[in-house]
Amino acid sequence: xxxxxxxxxxxxxxxxxxxxxxxxxxxxxxxxxxxxxxxxxxxxxxxxxxxxxxxxxxxx
Numbered sequence: 001x002x003x004x005x006x007x008x009x010x011x012x013x014x015x016x017x018x019x020x021x022x023x024x025x026x027x028x029x030x031x032x033x034x035x036x037x038x039x040x041x042x043x044x045x046x047x048x049x050x051x052x053x054x055x056x057x058x059x060x
Contacts, residue, residue: 001050003027006059008036011052015040020054 003009007024014020019037026032031049034041 001053001056003031003049003053003056004059008057008059009033009049009053010055010057012054013052 003024005024005027009022009024010020011022015022015035015037017035017038017040019035021036022033022042023036024031025034025041028046030043030045032041032043033049
C-alpha cells in the first residue's frame with residue numbers, strides 16, 4: 001500500500017473528537033498520524049494502519 005507523508009487517510013473508526021481523517025506526518029515501519037479534527041498525534045504500526053484504512057487522499 002502506497003502511503004506517503006502529507007496524505008490524508010480515512011479510518012474505519014472515528015476519533016473521540018468525531019473525525020475519521022488523519023494526516024500522515026511520518027512513514028516507515030510505523031506511522032505518526034495527526035487527527036485532522038483536533039490535531040492529536042498518535043503512532044501506529046504499519047500492519048494495524050493498513051488493516052483499518054477505508055480511503056487514502058494523496059497530496060496534490
